Amino acid sequence: MIKKIILETFQSLLLTLQGSKYACPFCNHSHNKFLPTGFSYNILKEKKIIGGGYRNNAICPFCKSSDRERLVYLFLKSNDLLKLKPKMKLLHIAPEINLKNIIEKKNIKYHSADLHNPLAKIKMDIQNIGFPKNHFDAIICNHVLEHIIDDKKAMSELYRVLKPKGWAILQVPYSPIMKHSFEDLSITNSEERAEIFGQSDHVRIYGLDYPTRLKSVGFSVKKKKIDINLIKKFALNPNEIIFFCKK
Ligand SMILES: [Zn+2]
Numbered sequence: 258m259i260k261k262i263i264l265e266t267f268q269s270l271l272l273t274l275q276g277s278k279y280a281c282p283f284c285n286h287s288h289n290k291f292l293p294t295g296f297s298y299n300i301l302k303e304k305k306i307i308g309g310g311y312r313n314n315a316i317c318p319f320c321k322s323s324d325r326e327r328l329v330y331l332f333l334k335s336n337d338l339l340k341l342k343p344k345m346k347l348l349h350i351a352p353e354i355n356l357k358n359i360i361e362k363k364n365i366k367y368h369s370a371d372l373h374n375p376l377a378k379i380k381m382d383i384q385n386i387g388f389p390k391n392h393f394d395a396i397i398c399n400h401v402l403e404h405i406i407d408d409k410k411a412m413s414e415l416y417r418v419l420k421p422k423g424w425a426i427l428q429v430p431y432s433p434i435m436k437h438s439f440e441d442l443s444i445t446n447s448e449e450r451a452e453i454f455g456q457s458d459h460v461r462i463y464g465l466d467y468p469t470r471l472k473s474v475g476f477s478v479k480k481k482k483i484d485i486n487l488i489k490k491f492a493l494n495p496n497e498i499i500f501f502c503k504k
Contacts, residue, residue, distance in 0.1 A: 274288045274289060274290050274291075274292075274318050275288065275289065276288055276289025276290075277289070278290070279291055279314070279490065279491065279492040280490055280491060281317040281319065281320060281322055281327070281491065282322075282327055282330060282331060282334075282491055283317070283320050283322045283326075283327070283330070283355040283359070284317060284319045284320035284322070284355075286317065286318075286319040286320070288317070288318055288319075290314055291314045291315055291316055291317055291318065291324075291492045292315065292316040292317075292318050293311065293312060293313050293314070293315060293316070294311075294312055294315045294316050294323065295309065295310050295311040295312050295315070296309075296310060296311060296451070296455060296456055297310065297311040298310075298451055298452060298455050298456075299452075300452060300453060300454070300455045300462070301455040304432035304434060304435060304455075304462060305432060305433055305434050306430050306431070306432055306455060306462070307430065307431055307432070307433055307494070307496045307497055307498075308325065308400070308428065308429070308430040308431065308494065308496075308497045309400075309403075309430030309455060309456070310430070310455060312324060312494060314492050315492065315494075320355055321354075322353075322355045323353070324492060324493050324494050324497075325353075325399055325400060325428065325494075325497070326353040326355055326356055326399070327491050327492070327493060328428075328483070328493050328494070328497055328499070329353075329356060329397060329399055329426055329428065329499070330355070330356055330359070331483055331487050331491060331493070332426070332481065332483050332499045332501075333426075335483055335484065335487065336481075338395070338424070339359075339360070339363070341360075341363050341364075341365045341394075341395075342365070343364045343365065344365065344366065345365040345366065345394045345395065346365070346366040346368070346392060346393045346394050346395075347360060347365055347366070347367050347368070347393065347394065347395045347396070347397070348368050348370060348388075348393045348395070348396045348397070348418065349367065349368070349369045349370070349396075349397045350369075350370055350371060350377075350383055350396070350397065350398040350399075350401050351371045351374050351377070351398070351399065351400075351401045352369040352371070352374065352376045352377055353399065354376055356397070356399075357369060357376060360397075368393075370383075370386075383398070383401065383405060383411040383414055383415065384405060384406075384407050384410045384411050384414060385410075385414065386414040386415070386417070386418050388418045389418070390417045390418060391418070391419070391420045391421065392418045392419075392420065393418050393419055393420060393423060394420055394423050394424075395419075395423055395424050395425065396415055396418075396419055396423070396424075396425040396426070396427075397425070397426050398415065398425065398426070398427050398428070399426065399428045400428050400429060400430065401429075402427065402429050402463075403429045403430060403454075403456075403459045403460070403461060403462075403463065404458055404459060404460065405460070406442060406460055408461070408470070409470065409473070409474065412427075412470065412471055412473075412474045412476070413474040413475075415427065416474045416475045416476055416504060419504045420504065421504050422503065422504065423503070423504050424501065424502065424503050425476070425501075425502040425503075425504075426499060426500065426501060426502070427471060427476075427500050427502055428497075428499070428500060429463050429467060429500075430455075430462075430463065431462070431463035431464060431465070431467050432462055432463065432464050432465075433465065433496075435462065435463075435464030435465065436464055436465055436466065437464045437465075437466050438461055438462065438463045438464045438466055438467065438470065439461060439462045439464065440460060440461030440462075441453070442460065444460075467500070468480065468500065471500065471502055475504065476502040476503065476504065477502065477503045477504075478500055478501070478502050479501045479502075479503075480498045480499070480500060480501075481498060481499040481501045482498055482499070483499070
């Protein structure tokens with residue numbers, strides 16, 4: 258009985274979302290509205306966090322892809338970065354399932370890694386990456402560094418394992434009104450972290466100095482936007498930019 262009610266509720270929800278306003282590049286389904294996601298702690302609104310917090314139209318109702326995952330995929334696709342050469346080595350940290358499924362099928366050496374994510378094949382702390390220097394041609398690390406205590410160490414590890422001329426997409430949520438990133442490692446309580454950093458497992462809020470932090474370990478950083486028509490069609494966050502890094 259309960260199963261039947263849940264199924265009927267889900268079906269009626271899908272019906273209300275039916276339409277062609279937005280499309281999902283992973284499952285190719287279209288909807289008039291995507292599902293909401295994200296937290297609504299005051300700090301997120303107060304600091305106008307981009308790439309985090311509550312988003313009204315973000316999750317594909319069919320395959321559950323998020324706006325952040327679609328952004329990285331569409332950026333890669335529209336910049337020909339998915340035309341990966343055979344034997345290329347790509348490291349995907351905290352792999353998102355739809356992105357993983359697409360990249361994994363390519364004729365390349367794909368490695369997924371994370372400390373907790375069950376989708377990752379390698380259990381790894383990015384503050385201590387178990388690969389030699391100059392190993393990977395490309396790295397995708399989408400919304401991870403805000404969880405890492407020693408993010409400078411993680412950034413320098415990512416830089417170390419990337420080949421010269423290799424690229425990395427290193428996304429984080431950030432505040433466009435804070436000049437400097439804010440962290441206080443003495444705050445370890447989940448509820449306090451949620452109120453102060455906007456999520457119970459975040460350890461800082463990045464500010465406008467985020468690219469400077471990446472540059473300090475050696476990366477060159479370009480802030481890239483994708484085409485406005487793609488943003489509209491695939492229900493992306495119009496304010497989120499790609500931090501495209503190179504060694
Ligand atoms: Zn989808």
